[in-house]
Amino acid sequence: xxxxxxxxxxxxxxxxxxxxxxxxxxxxxxxxxxxxxxxxxxxxxxxxxxxxxxxxxxxxxxxxxxxxxxxxxxxxxxxxxxxxxxxxxxxxxxxxxxxxxxxxxxxxxxxxxxxxxxxxxxxxxxxxxxxxxxxxxxxxxxxxxxxxxxxxxxxxxxxxxxxxxxxxxxxxxxxxxxxxxxxxxxxxxxxxxxxxxxxxxxxxxxxxxxxxxxxxxxxxxxxxxxxxxxxxxxxxxxxxxxxxxxxxxxxxxxxxxxxxxxxxxxxxxxxx
Numbered sequence: 001x002x003x004x005x006x007x008x009x010x011x012x013x014x015x016x017x018x019x020x021x022x023x024x025x026x027x028x029x030x031x032x033x034x035x036x037x038x039x040x041x042x043x044x045x046x047x048x049x050x051x052x053x054x055x056x057x058x059x060x061x062x063x064x065x066x067x068x069x070x071x072x073x074x075x076x077x078x079x080x081x082x083x084x085x086x087x088x089x090x091x092x093x094x095x096x097x098x099x100x101x102x103x104x105x106x107x108x109x110x111x112x113x114x115x116x117x118x119x120x121x122x123x124x125x126x127x128x129x130x131x132x133x134x135x136x137x138x139x140x141x142x143x144x145x146x147x148x149x150x151x152x153x154x155x156x157x158x159x160x161x162x163x164x165x166x167x168x169x170x171x172x173x174x175x176x177x178x179x180x181x182x183x184x185x186x187x188x189x190x191x192x193x194x195x196x197x198x199x200x201x202x203x204x205x206x207x208x209x210x211x212x213x214x215x216x217x218x219x220x221x222x223x224x225x226x227x228x229x230x231x232x233x234x235x236x237x238x239x240x241x242x243x244x245x246x247x248x249x250x251x252x253x254x255x256x257x258x259x260x261x262x263x264x265x266x267x268x269x270x271x272x
Contacts, residue, residue, distance in 0.1 A: 024043070024046060027039045027042050027043050027046070028043070028088050031043060031083075032088055040083060040084075043083050044076070044079060044080060044083060047079055047083070047094070047095075047098060048076070048079070050079065050095060050098055050099065050102065051072055051075040051076055051078075051079050051102055052072060053099075054075055054099055054102045054103050054106070055068060055071035055072045055074075055075050055102075055106060056068070058071060058103065058106055058107075059071050062110075066110070071106050074105055074106045074109040074110070075102040075103075075105055075106050077105050077109075078098075078101045078102035078103070078104060078105025078106065079098055079101070079102055081101055081105065082094070082097060082098035082101035082102065083098070085101075086098070123161050124161070126151060127147065127151070127158070127161065127162070130142075130147050130150045130151050131147060133150070134146055134147065134150055144158060144159075213268060214264070214268065216267075217263075217264050217267035217268050218264065220263075220267055221260055221263060221264070224246070224256060225256060225259065225260035225263070226260075227246075228242055228246075228253060228256050228257055228260060229257070229260055231245065232257060239253045239254050239257065240253075
């Protein structure tokens with residue numbers, strides 16, 4: 001390659017970079033020397049890709065329920081703080097200075113939203129690490145006793161830590177989870193929680209079908225058997241009271257009752 005041509009290309013690239021930086025230098029001068037708020041706003045827009053970059057790196061190691069948009073909004077406050085406090089006279093690139101501020105702002109906000117003490121979080125990481133190390137060593141899932149021994153704590157202490165974690169672990173009800181044999185279907189956590197006060201559609205249909213079948217079976221009984229069942233089950237009368245009404249003995253009513261129940265059982269079996 002022609003050295004003169006290469007040198008010319010390098011000079012053109014340098015001039016292009018300097019040209020790209022010129023508007024930013026002017027914005028910094030306007031903001032720092034004149035406190036021009038419009039220049040400040042333009043600087044925020046110009047450096048906003050830096051926020052997305054830092055938020056993307058941080059978000060890669062966070063749970064799925066943490067929204068990327070939230071991380072960006074937290075980082076914008078860090079960017080604004082960095083722009084206002086940056087000293088253009090210092091030999092530190094603004095991108096380097098701002099990245100640290102943006103990252104700190106995001107982490108501070110995440111910590112403020114986390115209601116679980118750091119000590120518990122730390123112990124949880126220790127337990128996860130212990131399980132991973134023991135599984136790799138034993139080629140199986142370790143027992144709680146083995147985990148406690150590995151952590152050099154008592155089994156009671158391990159149970160206390162895990163109980164504390166369970167009581168503070170909260171999941172969003174609108175978080176999506178995979179279901180089905182091939183895990184291709186998604187539902188929210190709320191959809192998987194049983195409502196004990198709601199009617200069970202299958203149970204309701206089964207009950208209605210049973211009523212229908214029972215009504216048909218009762219309709220096929222004789223009039224005296226129907227009368228005995230009605231007085232016994234719906235009027236809560238005793239067998240002796242029913243016998244007095246019909247003018248027969250209690251034992252006769254008992255026989256009629258038993259016969260009616262057997263007939264119903266047979267007819268229900270046939271109808272179903």
